[in-house]
Amino acid sequence: MAISRPSNYVWIDGDFVPWEAATVHVTTLGWSTMGAVFEGISAYWNPEQEQLYGLQFSEHYARFLNSMKLMRLQSKFTIGDLVQASIDLLRANELREDTRVRPLAYQADGTWFGTLLESATSIVISTAPFISSLGKGRKLRACVSSWDRIADNQMSPRVKCISNYQNSRMALIEATMRGYDQPIILNQQGKVTEGPASCLFIVRNGVAITPSLTSGILESITRQSILQFCRDVLGIPTQEREIDRTELYIADEVFFCGTGAEVVSVVSVDDYVVGSGEIGPVTATIEAYYHDIVRGREERYDHWRIPIYSRVGEMR
Numbered sequence: 001m002a003i004s005r006p007s008n009y010v011w012i013d014g015d016f017v018p019w020e021a022a023t024v025h026v027t028t029l030g031w032s033t034m035g036a037v038f039e040g041i042s043a044y045w046n047p048e049q050e051q052l053y054g055l056q057f058s059e060h061y062a063r064f065l066n067s068m069k070l071m072r073l074q075s076k077f078t079i080g081d082l083v084q085a086s087i088d089l090l091r092a093n094e095l096r097e098d099t100r101v102r103p104l105a106y107q108a109d110g111t112w113f114g115t116l117l118e119s120a121t122s123i124v125i126s127t128a129p130f131i132s133s134l135g136k137g138r139k140l141r142a143c144v145s146s147w148d149r150i151a152d153n154q155m156s157p158r159v160k161c162i163s164n165y166q167n168s169r170m171a172l173i174e175a176t177m178r179g180y181d182q183p184i185i186l187n188q189q190g191k192v193t194e195g196p197a198s199c200l201f202i203v204r205n206g207v208a209i210t211p212s213l214t215s216g217i218l219e220s221i222t223r224q225s226i227l228q229f230c231r232d233v234l235g236i237p238t239q240e241r242e243i244d245r246t247e248l249y250i251a252d253e254v255f256f257c258g259t260g261a262e263v264v265s266v267v268s269v270d271d272y273v274v275g276s277g278e279i280g281p282v283t284a285t286i287e288a289y290y291h292d293i294v295r296g297r298e299e300r301y302d303h304w305r306i307p308i309y310s311r312v313g314e315m316r
């Protein structure tokens with residue numbers, strides 16, 4: 001099956017390689033990616049300003065290097081190198097639409113099981129357009145998964161190692177086969193963690209509550225941003241604490257958040273209707289504010305965005 005070509009170039013270890021030439025040998029499939037780590041980063045197009053905004057690149061590459069460290073992958077590149085590579089790649093691909101930037105680090109010589117510590121590490125960054133759900137009134141039906149979340153002392157969910165996503169994948173398969181949109185995964189203590197590729201908030205009595213960072217979740221950049229702007233701008237009280245399963249069923253609102261998930265409302269969990277069954281007011285406020293930030297319509301968080309194209313009269 002031919003792989004569709006979402007962009008002209010892929011960045012590989014410092015070089016811009018034409019899409020068709022960005023291949024690896026078949027013998028490196030499998031083991032080379034067992035310890036591989038990745039990021040999901042977004043850039044949003046603002047049509048009025050004719051500008052593409054890269055979102056929180058430094059934060060994502062800081063986590064990327066932490067993921068590499070935990071998996072004992074060496075990086076020849078700094079956060080700054082990888083941020084610049086992503087900017088240059090978006091420009092080289094001339095993207096003027098909402099776009100994902102997808103870095104991946106893997107053990108390029110891995111052909112069989114072992115520590116792979118002697119293997120060279122390659123970093124690849126690719127880009128692909130995506131369609132944002134922000135402002136579209138998307139509502140999800142969720143269920144609690146029968147699969148437990150992986151624990152920190154097994155395969156740490158704190159970082160984005162590809163192998164962790166087998167746990168997410170099993171939960172997502174089960175949920176969709178049962179007719180739900182997304183699973184909510186509990187840890188081995190029965191407390192709420194997150195979705196397969198997103199963090200989770202519940203709202204009770206006006207307070208936005210999210211599981212703590214030690215409950216078995218990814219150190220999500222969107223979760224952190226929401227906590228920050230709820231406190232600093234929106235005046236929405238927040239809590240980071242353990243969440244019981246049954247709190248999902250009696251919450252006023254539930255929503256997922258993440259770079260890919262954006263901010264999306266959950267209107268039922270295990271067929272318990274959440275609140276009124278519609279997008280709640282706190283979720284709607286957070287979603288609208290997040291949308292303004294990512295599209296460059298809110299100046300307060302300018303430092304979270306990088307304008308990819310030079311503005312008129314500006315040298316870059």
Ligand SMILES: Cc1ncc(COP(=O)(O)O)c(C=O)c1O
Pocket residue numbers: 040168194195196197198199217218219220221222223257258259260
């Ligand atoms: C398992 C998991 N949790 C949470 C998130 C949200 O993290 P972030 O907000 O950094 O995108 C993601 C991915 O994006 C994820 O894969």
